[in-house]
Structure formats: C-alpha cells, structure tokens
Amino acid sequence: MIVALALGGIFLDAYDLTSLAYGITDIRAQFGLSPVAAGAVSASISVGAIFGAWLGGVLVDRLGRYRVFMADMLFFVVSALGCALAPNAAVLIAFRFLMGFGVGMDIPVAMAFLAEFSRLRGRGSKGSRTAAWSPAWYGATSGCYLVIMAVYFLLPAEHHGLLWRFTVGFGAVPALVILLVRNKYMNESPSWAADQGDLRRAAEILRESYGVHAVVADDAEDAPRRPERRGLRDFALLFRRRYRARTVQALVIGLAQTFGYNAVAYGLPLIIAGLLGQAALSTISASLVLNLVFAMSGGLLGIRLANRPGAWPTTTAGFAVQLAAMVALALIGEPTGTGWVLAAICALGAFMFAQAAGPGAHFMSFASLSYPTSIRGVGIGFNQGTLRVGSTLALFFFPVLSSGLGSDVFWVLAGAPVLGLVALLAERWEPVGYDADAGTGR
Template sequence: MENKRLVIHSKQDIIDFVSTNPISQKGMLIVFVALGGIVLDAYDLTSIGIGVNQLTEDFNLSPAQLGSLTSVMAVGALLGALFGGMVTDKLGRNKMFLVDILLLVVAAFGAALAPNLEVLVFFRFLLGVGIGLDVPIALSFIAEITNTKRRGQLVNLWSPVWYIATAFAGLLLLPIFFLGIDENLWRYAVGFGGVLALIVLFLRFKFMDESPIWAAKHLPLKEAAKIVERTYNIEVVVQELKEKVTKKDDKVALSTLFSKKYRMRTLSASILAATESMEYFAVMFYLPTISMLIFGKGTIYGIIGTVVFNCCGILGGLFQSYLTGKVGIRKLAIIGYSIVCVALLTVGLLGKSLPAIFVAILIGSFIFGHAFGPGAQCMTMATLSYPTELRGLGSGWGQAMLRVGSIIGAFVFPMVLALAGLEKTLLVVLIAPVIGLIAVSLIKWDPTNKNLDSDTETEFLSKNHSKLSV
C-alpha cells in the first residue's frame, strides 16, 4: 500500500477505503483460504462420484436409493445455506468459518467409516449442512475484502478453484487404483476429504480475520479499524466524529430479498442457481460413469475421464474470472448457457452416431460453457446483488436455490439414465439451461462493478427495516 497511514472518522470511511483500494497481499492469501470450503464441496462430489459403482455394489443400492444418497447432501446444504446466511449476517463471517469446518471434519470421517447405508446417509446430510453454511460465508467474505473493481473477478475465482479440486480428486485416487488397493476406494476418497477439512481448519485459524466491511457495519469503530490495520498492514488512526445514535435491530427477514427493490435481483439469482445446478449435478456427479460409457468400462477410465473433463472446467473458470469486470456477470451467463445448450442438444440428438472422441469433445464443451457462464455466475450474482446487511442472507438464498436444483438433478438423473440411456437423458437435462437462458436474457439486472454498500442502499434498508422484519 502506498498510503501507510489511514485516518478514519466514521464507519463509512472504512467501507469507502475497502471499496476503492487494491487488495493487500495478506488479503489475497485470505481469499484463497476462504475458498477452502469450495475445495471441500467439489472434492467430495467428485470423490464419491468416482466410487459410485463400488458404493452401489457394497450397499446393493437401487437407482432410487442411489438418487437419495446423492441428493441428501444437497438437502443438508439447502438447510445450512438458508440458516447460515442469516446467522453469519448477525454473528460475523469469521466465527462461522471455524464452526462449519469442524462440522465438515466430523462428517467426512463419519461417512468414510459408515457401516451401512443409514449411517452414510446421516453423515452425508451433515456434510451438506457444513457446505451449505460455508459457501455463502466464503463468497460474502471475499466480496467484503476486495474493491469494487475486482470484486466480481475475485468472487468468481470460486469456479476455477472448484474444477481444480475436482481434477485433484481424480489425480489423488489414481495411485490408490494402480497400487491395487481399490477395494474400498470410495472410503479412502471420502475419508481424505476429512484430512483436507483439517488442513483448511488450521489455515483459517491461523490466517483469517473478520471481514472489514462487516466489521464496519456491526462492530465499534475502533475494533473495525484494528481489522483494517491487520488486513492491509497500515496504520489506522481513528478520529471519531459524533454521529446520531439510532437503535439498531439486527433482525433482517428473508422477505427483504423479495421487496420491490430486490425482487428482480433475487429472481435472477434464483433461476441462475437452480438451473445451473440441475444441469451440473445431473452430468458432473456421474461424470466417471459417463466417461466409462464413452471410453469403455473400468474404474481407470472413470478416473482419467474425470481429470481430463474437469480441465475444461478449469479453463472456462479462469477465462470467465478474467473477463468478469469487462464483460459482466449477466452476459457471461448468457454466453455460457448458449454453449451448454448446443453441446447437450448435439449429444442428445447425434450421440449414438458420433465417434467417441467427438462425444468427449462435446462433453468437454459442456463443462467449459458451464464453468464459463452459469456455473460461476450463479453464486456471484447472489453474492454481489445485495449490500453487506443482506449479503449473507442473499448468498445463502442463492446457495439454497442451487441445492434445490442439485436435489432434482442428482435424484432424477440416475433413474432417467437407467431407463433411457445417456443421449435421451441429456435431452431432458437440456430443459434447465433453456429456462435459465430465457430468464437471464429477459432480466436485465447485473451487479458487476456496482458499489451496493452506498448510502442509498443503506437508507433503503433503514427506512424499510421495520416493515420488512415483521
């Protein structure tokens, strides 16, 4: 930082400083530590997906039971996201960060050691609750530690991080497979998720601090100033001005998201999240199975296919993050939806007559388009569409809508796949991106490069608070 000394007179000075100044080196480190929950979510989805055939044999699962097992985590995440978003807006980001990771550690090890389906379902549910709590907090935190210009770009980093974690899951399991100790492959995979959670817990305990903007809104000015001082490594001098003291009510109802000012933002974020998760979870959870359908039977094809296909997601995720500030969240979503629709339609109609390599290219294009567009933009839209007072709640609502879509995709896909085959199933999945493309094209809202912690947003919440909290 060029300015080694910052004088602040009010909480708005802190908000303005964070919104206009480059993120510090420590801040960038904290951003990646905050994304640890994204790594755990992506890793768990991929790792259990790789072992799904073995898991099915171990517990003699029917398609309906398998759908229930894969979707129960989404049910837990839905509940965690709804309640976690509300709680983190009141208690702060950092406290919740540590609580939800502890839950993930317990749940991952419990699932790996599960003796029967019932115990496995229980711990998968807890795992979902932990993820549902963590993701809205992480994205809210990143939004509140970065300036307005780079906010969308850095929040959107969650997408490439997700795909890096999914590719890592496949690479991690390759040595286990080649060593010939893959009898309990899915248990090793899920259990290692607990080890990753412990690593994330340590890093958060060591490096994380409270969000500067949340602190400015909720803590005494001197405490908030100390957080800015630690985060940006500058001297902060408080020369507090006397301000009119008003009684503060921390309660913000979910209905606030559907008030006249915010309802179209919430509708756009909801449709984005629900439709992208339907298409993603319907395809990506069973990516190892799809890889084996394309390349040939055998666990090795499932693992290699998972790694290769997710590299397409890494490219799409990195590309869109770079373009976010220039193109905008809404346009990126429209472009991504279009790529997804073309890929799904082509495989659905021509998949049986195409060589395996062309089918693989189309599936890779689907993953690239998803990561470039709706897959990344859904949570970024939900996180950046609201001011700090609502950000955890809004991000949590977006995560809840994402889990609604994932429940549908993860539960319905195995049954449709068993009855209709890959091509017809992908035509059914095509319904989701078509709906999303139409909705985002019609709703013009785009929060890219907007400062929603401005006085006008705060005044709206203050004037309408009592009515909206009833």
C-alpha cells in the same frame, strides 16, 4: 491469505460433493442398493446443503463471517471421517447429510469474504474474486480424481471397492490444515463489523489486514449493536422492491446452472462408463481430463472476463454453448465408433468449459454482489439453499433418468440452459462493478 482460505472452503465443498461420484457403483454393490436408494445416497449431501445454506446465511449476517467459517470447517472434518467409516447405507446417508450441512453453511461465508475483502474494480476486484470460486471448484474436482487415481494404483485390485472410502476420508486433511492456520491469517470482515456499529473493530481489521491507517473519528457513534431478530423476515428483505428482480433472476440462473452441472459433472463417471462404454481406469482418466483441461481452463477464463465484458454477457454466452452441447449429445446418442466417442467427449468438454467460464463462475456474482453487507449473507444463503433443491433433484433423478432414457436424457438436460437464457434476457442486470452499499455502479 484470507481470500485463499475462503477459496479453500470452496475447494472443500467441491471435493466433498465430488468424492462419491465415482464410487457410487461400488457403494451400490457393497450395500446392495436399488437405484432409488443409490439416488438417496447421492442426494443426501444436497439435502443437508439446503438447510445449511438457509441457516448459514442468517448466521453469517448475525454472528459474523469468521465464526461461521470456523464452525463449518469442523463439519467437514467430522463428516468426512464418518462417511469413510460408515458401516451401512443409513450411516453413510446421515454423515453425507451432515457434510452437506457444512457445505451449505460455507458457501455464504466464503462468498461474503471474497466480496468484502476485495476492491470494487480492477485487479483483485469483487467480480473477479467471486468468479475465482469456479476454478477453485474445478481444481477440487480434478484433485478428487487425482486422489482416486492414486489410490487406484496403490490398492490391490481386489480392494478397489474401497476406493470411495479412502477418497472421502482424505477430505478431512485440507479442512484440518485450514483449522490449524486460521488464527494466523483469518480475520472478520471489516464491512460486517462496521455494519454492526463496531467501528473500532472495523478500523483494527483494516490496519491488520490491509495496512491501512484507519482511525475512528472522535464524533463517530461507536456502539456495537445487538442484531435484530427478524426470523423469516430476514428473507422477506430480499423481495423488497429494490431487490426483488435481482433475487428472482439470480435464483433462476442458479437453478438452471446447478441442475445442468450436477447432472453432468456428478453423473460424469456414469456417462463415460455407461453411455460411452469405458472401463474403470479409462473412466477415471476421462473424468480427470474433462475437469482439469476443459473446466479448469474455463474457470480461469471466467476470472479474466469478470470485469470485461462482465457477468451478464459471459453467463449468456455460457448458457448458449451449453445448450448446443446438450443437443449435440442427444443427437449423437450412444456412440458406436471411436470418432463418435471422441465427439461425445468433446461435447461434454464444451459443456463443462462453458459452465466454468460462464454461469458456473458468475451466478455467484449475481447472488453475492447484488446486495449490501447487511443482507449479503441472507441473499447468498437463500439463493444457495433454494437452488440446492435443483441439485438435489438432479442428483436423485439423474441415475434413474439415465437408466431409463439412455442418451435421450440429454434432451431433458437441455431445458436447463434454456431456462437460464430466459432469465437473463428478461432483464439485463450487471452486478459486477456495482457498489451495493452505496447503490452505485456501472
């Protein structure tokens, strides 16, 4: 249940990030926004996530996983309702920023839970559970489009401009559910408690959550210590000789997959409606199919591939397929016949399948499993906060680039998987199966 609740946080992240993707056209019309202003609305959530991830990573290591997780659930409830009721673009941007701050805080704590409440190898391993964030993510994006479709049929046609408000506001519901069930199932990470010197608390968690009869030895030093206040030096730890190459590689892989994913996934309704010339209902349906069929199946495959062959080979193959898909879309251009439209949708599907099974599933393994418990939150937070810069640029510039370049924008996006492949080929580091606290692995 702890793993399920942690994945529930990931579900909320994806739902809230996706909820305005379809509605951006209606938001532009309702508030009279220019392309640049629309880009600011889209990117504000990612800007908030940058600061939320940096701060959240530090707080996760200092205050514990449980406290930060509960705090960011409140962010989701307040920001979702605030966005849904926003009277103007300025208020919408402010609440989108707040929503992003909660998303940024949630990723380090959710991934820490997945890594620290899992075994090293085998079924339910750290590698497979950190990869499980991918199908949870795509399940949320698919669920978002299902909500959009349901509201589309329930609302009278003259009120379809309000679709985005209902969709965004619905995001408060699962956050409230998680808050209500937290006391029964959620617990602190035993790894974190032990790392803080609170061995009795760690043993208690093992007994409650695992049924392991853990006891503290009579001669053990059981004295919870106050966390050292290091400030920016928390991040400097990631660039010590032992972790430097892992930190840089994880960051480049994350930037590459995030830039490409944000441009394609959040620009999906724009691509289908604009480049493929589809109407509103067809756009919703095609977006849903692409997420549910291609991305979800890819994410589930990514879990199966986590232990064998591992994160490095699967991520490399995923970037290679993404590169081929972007080149195909660029060569197809603006399709004129049914055959070319289907080919373009298949290329989009191939991109999303490869994303979900490869870099989308496993870039979190590089960021989460390469560090010991003491700096895991900082490592994930630094990685997420910094790569959110790439997603911010993608969300801001994709509408502008798409308007100016048309189908040639895919030549630009093809640079993302190339960057990822370069980072992977520079060093073959395999985080799955590696025990970061013991410094051993395959």
